[in-house]
Amino acid sequence: MSDERRLAAGYAKHVFFCTNQRADGRRSCGGCGAGEAFEHARRQLAGLRAQGVRVDASGCLGQCEHGPVLVIYPESRWFGYRDVAEAETILRRHVLDVD
Numbered sequence: 899m900s901d902e903r904r905l906a907a908g909y910a911k912h913v914f915f916c917t918n919q920r921a922d923g924r925r926s927c928g929g930c931g932a933g934e935a936f937e938h939a940r941r942q943l944a945g946l947r948a949q950g951v952r953v954d955a956s957g958c959l960g961q962c963e964h965g966p967v968l969v970i971y972p973e974s975r976w977f978g979y980r981d982v983a984e985a986e987t988i989l990r991r992h993v994l995d996v997d
């Protein structure tokens with residue numbers, strides 16, 4: 899018998915916003931508006947009552963030069979965005995399948 903445990907979470911989409919903020923002045927998503935975009939996305943999805951979609955903040959995703967960045971699973975689609983509006987457009991197109 900396996901010790902493996904499976905969780906019942908089963909999100910249809912899981913979005914991670916890097917919100918890492920560096921204190922040493924190097925470029926980081928948190929220094930480029932990622933926190934605002936993350937909070938906006940959470941409000942947007944809650945308002946739409948998106949079922950099976952979860953949005954989380956993450957630490958550095960290793961794509962700092964393209965930041966701020968987000969990634970959508972299970973497709974593993976990566977995006978850089980310039981501002982809140984562009985992040986919203988990405989979510990509408992690639993998470994909610996609306997334009």
Ligand code: FES
Binds near residue numbers: 961965
């Ligand atoms: S700080 Fe966001 S990917 Fe590194």
